Amino acid sequence: AQSVTQLDSQVPVFEEAPVELRCNYSSSVSVYLFWYVQYPNQGLQLLLKYLSGSTLVKGINGFEAEFNKSQTSFHLRKPSVHISDTAEYFCAVSEQGGSEKLVFGKGTKLTVNP
Amino acid sequence: DADVTQTPRNRITKTGKRIMLECSQTKGHDRMYWYRQDPGLGLRLIYYSFDVKDINKGEISDGYSVSRQAQAKFSLSLESAIPNQTALYFCATSEPGLAGKYTDTQYFGPGTRLTVL
Numbered sequence: 001a002q003s004v005t006q007l008d009s010q011v012p013v014f015e016e017a018p019v020e021l022r023c024n025y026s027s028s029v030s031v032y033l034f035w036y037v038q039y040p041n042q043g044l045q046l047l048l049k050y051l052s053g054s055t056l057v058k059g060i061n062g063f064e065a066e067f068n069k070s071q072t073s074f075h076l077r078k079p080s081v082h083i084s085d086t087a088e089y090f091c092a093v094s095e096q097g098g099s100e101k102l103v104f105g106k107g108t109k110l111t112v113n114p
Numbered sequence: 115d116a117d118v119t120q121t122p123r124n125r126i127t128k129t130g131k132r133i134m135l136e137c138s139q140t141k142g143h144d145r146m147y148w149y150r151q152d153p154g155l156g157l158r159l160i161y162y163s164f165d166v167k168d169i170n171k172g173e174i175s176d177g178y179s180v181s182r183q184a185q186a187k188f189s190l191s192l193e194s195a196i197p198n199q200t201a202l203y204f205c206a207t208s209e210p211g212l213a214g215k216y217t218d219t220q221y222f223g224p225g226t227r228l229t230v231l
Binding site for chain 2: 006009032034036041042043044045046049090094100101102103104105106107
């Protein structure tokens, strides 16, 4: 069965600084990878996903992530964050050819300070 | 109007009471899911349904039951609520994978905050 580890539960940064949120996964088969964002008092929404092809994936709001199969990682990056990026970010994995269920990491709370 | 709606948005109840959380969607998706979110634990899958006649247990189904009344409606019941079921509950929907591709982007409702005293 697949699993996801988000290495940082909280990440505080200053506005306009770069940020990286780390995600590692474990699976015995090939996977699809996702990042979801949850703004305060809202449901989750998809930020970006990797299904196949280019390992660098671009998402909404200037975020991007890189799939690294050898390191089983899918880290999320943004070169310059805004106050409005303050939210909780969840990495998720789904096994190719499996039951098409998502397994979520425990989340990383990003706080952008002025 | 929101594509995925949940009612109620907040509920406080007592131990032993039966509770139903409802989810409706206007996206026309066949697949629906129920998750619970606990601080520091992320989202965990309770039940999922790939169509009206297909109901499956997720990771943490004990103490819960579901009903898929129609393509657009998926309800979660707590037969006898207990305090450790206090959590934020999310409903989600998704489209089936297209031929040769797999998307499984999930669309989430706003959540129901349930407190069991």
